[in-house]
Amino acid sequence: MTSYFDSSRFLWEHPQAKFTNVENFRRTINRKHGLNLKDYHDLHKYSIEDYTFWKDTWEYLRIKYSVPPQEIIAKGPIPEVPVWFPGARLNYAENLLWRNDDSIAITANNELGNVADHSFRELRLRVQRMASAMRANGLQIGDRVAAVVTNSVDAVTIALATASIGGIFSSTATDMGVQGILDRYRQIQPKLVFFETEVMYAGKVMDLQSKISAVVKDLNDRGLRCTILLPSAISGNEIEMTGVSNTATLSKFLASGNGSELVFEQLPFSQPLYILYSSGTSGPPKCIVHSAGGVLLQTVKDQRLGFDMTENDTLFQYTTTGWMMWTFMLSALATGCRMVLYDGSPFHPSLEGYLKFISDTGVTLWGTSPRFLAEVQGRKLNPLKIGSFEGLRAMSVTGAVVTAPIFKWAHEAFGGKFHLISTSGGTDVCCAFVGGVPSLPLYVGEIQHKCLGMAVQVLDPEGKNVEHSGQPGEMVCTRPHPSIPVKFWGDTADGKKLRETYFSFYPGIWRQGDFMVVNPKTKGIVILGRSDGVLNPSGVRFGSGEIYSVMEKFTSVVDDCICVGQRRPDIDQDERVLLFLKMRPGNKFSTSLEKQIRSSIRSALSPRHVPSHIFEVEDIPYTVNGKKIEIAVKQIVSGSTLKPSGTVANPDALKLYYKYKDIEQIAKASGLKSKL
Numbered sequence: 001m002t003s004y005f006d007s008s009r010f011l012w013e014h015p016q017a018k019f020t021n022v023e024n025f026r027r028t029i030n031r032k033h034g035l036n037l038k039d040y041h042d043l044h045k046y047s048i049e050d051y052t053f054w055k056d057t058w059e060y061l062r063i064k065y066s067v068p069p070q071e072i073i074a075k076g077p078i079p080e081v082p083v084w085f086p087g088a089r090l091n092y093a094e095n096l097l098w099r100n101d102d103s104i105a106i107t108a109n110n111e112l113g114n115v116a117d118h119s120f121r122e123l124r125l126r127v128q129r130m131a132s133a134m135r136a137n138g139l140q141i142g143d144r145v146a147a148v149v150t151n152s153v154d155a156v157t158i159a160l161a162t163a164s165i166g167g168i169f170s171s172t173a174t175d176m177g178v179q180g181i182l183d184r185y186r187q188i189q190p191k192l193v194f195f196e197t198e199v200m201y202a203g204k205v206m207d208l209q210s211k212i213s214a215v216v217k218d219l220n221d222r223g224l225r226c227t228i229l230l231p232s233a234i235s236g237n238e239i240e241m242t243g244v245s246n247t248a249t250l251s252k253f254l255a256s257g258n259g260s261e262l263v264f265e266q267l268p269f270s271q272p273l274y275i276l277y278s279s280g281t282s283g284p285p286k287c288i289v290h291s292a293g294g295v296l297l298q299t300v301k302d303q304r305l306g307f308d309m310t311e312n313d314t315l316f317q318y319t320t321t322g323w324m325m326w327t328f329m330l331s332a333l334a335t336g337c338r339m340v341l342y343d344g345s346p347f348h349p350s351l352e353g354y355l356k357f358i359s360d361t362g363v364t365l366w367g368t369s370p371r372f373l374a375e376v377q378g379r380k381l382n383p384l385k386i387g388s389f390e391g392l393r394a395m396s397v398t399g400a401v402v403t404a405p406i407f408k409w410a411h412e413a414f415g416g417k418f419h420l421i422s423t424s425g426g427t428d429v430c431c432a433f434v435g436g437v438p439s440l441p442l443y444v445g446e447i448q449h450k451c452l453g454m455a456v457q458v459l460d461p462e463g464k465n466v467e468h469s470g471q472p473g474e475m476v477c478t479r480p481h482p483s484i485p486v487k488f489w490g491d492t493a494d495g496k497k498l499r500e501t502y503f504s505f506y507p508g509i510w511r512q513g514d515f516m517v518v519n520p521k522t523k524g525i526v527i528l529g530r531s532d533g534v535l536n537p538s539g540v541r542f543g544s545g546e547i548y549s550v551m552e553k554f555t556s557v558v559d560d561c562i563c564v565g566q567r568r569p570d571i572d573q574d575e576r577v578l579l580f581l582k583m584r585p586g587n588k589f590s591t592s593l594e595k596q597i598r599s600s601i602r603s604a605l606s607p608r609h610v611p612s613h614i615f616e617v618e619d620i621p622y623t624v625n626g627k628k629i630e631i632a633v634k635q636i637v638s639g640s641t642l643k644p645s646g647t648v649a650n651p652d653a654l655k656l657y658y659k660y661k662d663i664e665q666i667a668k669a670s671g672l673k674s675k676l
Ligand SMILES: CC(=O)CC(=O)O
Pocket: 324, 325, 398, 399, 400, 423, 424, 425, 426, 427, 431, 432
């Protein structure tokens, strides 16, 4: 049997674990309810057995409200998507904008190194002006505000102003193509759209005016009232556009407000706040509606208890505005800490400069991705020669599986004194299912625990819980929690599509679509990949993450790789594993490299894990949010033809895989060796 863990690989523990927020919270609950929860494990058990936990969390996090809830969950049998905290009245933006002083709320930077600080007082004034203009332009509770924006103080302002009114905010990054934007915004029909006019990425200037024309002409016929053109993200100059109706520059739009006070509409807990999108790579994305209360309670819980966040922190989450991590990040304002926003590529003008900025800015909590860390490692950079990173006390890594070698390397490379928080959740819940626990020891390659309130289990295909036997299986969540989406936009009134998406595989139980395993000794978790992408040769089920973990050894020559199962029932009843490699510039794919990879996989995992074929490809397909697109590649090599959606960052990459549906032909032509 494959060993997924090595619990002897202890990596770190908090020097003062008993002073962490989560320990303080545990003691508070013990006192309040006369309980004797001894540690995080007990606390987690309580959190998934008694819904009172969510009221405890509400109180501990000091959620601001004007009307208290009548109960935690509406009375009666609890449905899959319950109504939380009925009767309560609150506002998400009010909970984030409680500070009104001259401390720095936001430090913004971009590829040009234009660093700007914005105080809490300034941010509140910006939101006030924006909300006033939005109201003057007819924005009302429930109206959608869409944005195609960079990660900037304007984006934060627009989102918070929308939330103050009770509108629903939805954003995409500026590199999303016209089709991708329309696939999303045609469905949600925004009343206002904010658009960047000129941006820079990786040193290239992009004029967005033709994109704006194409999008806005289409949306103008679907209820769009005004498009607001943001000043150039490079020069700061305003750009006027002719030939597209109902546009206004930002300054004109703001001038239309009447200077009214900032009013935070008092709304139900389940009031929609955001619309996020599923990363459907071949069909139109699903529009996932998240509630203000659910996002607030879950994200602040994850940050305060999982990240141990306090007012003294400086959070830097590298993200575009199109990823759920942007919405997750925003909630840091509720704790009153500083946020760092970076717009652009981390590799431009230089990776060294980017790392130095993080160190010099005193980032204490850094959110990054395994892909970025692998790139730093692959380039053989020594971060500690670039910056001291002495302020860094936690690094949160998400977006893909964090393999054990990268985990260990990153911890050592950045100084070894911080909490490495590997976390997994997603767009579907706008929070984490599993993540960091500051009061527990950290083991190499393991996500420390299930997050509080999240009743995560590991089920086999028959629905049996296999968690305690250390077997891998489907990640499910067996109890409702407050950030289950309130609905899919455009779904039937009884939420048919939502139910089919999450609650149909195991009737009535949320299936996340991740393949995971729990270490029976430490209770740590390893995510092995997406469950739709589970590899199943000769009945051995494993995740692509296991192969990627072995491939970390080859990062100096192999830039990236993707591993998928191929099913060709016409040729073979079994599934075979294909591994595709993208070589680093200057390195060649060779028979000897192939042999080394096969032998490493055989010895690290098992002979059954060794791919049937290993090929070199020019590119690996990714979503705009930086996730490898295994499912589409799997379908393509298994004989399907796909029409990529706007979610695919590099759609041409998918074309490279069609020829592999006929491997026998390729093998014959090139004399390739096959394991078959
Ligand atoms: C928290 C996450 O898991 C983020 C993601 O889905 O990429």
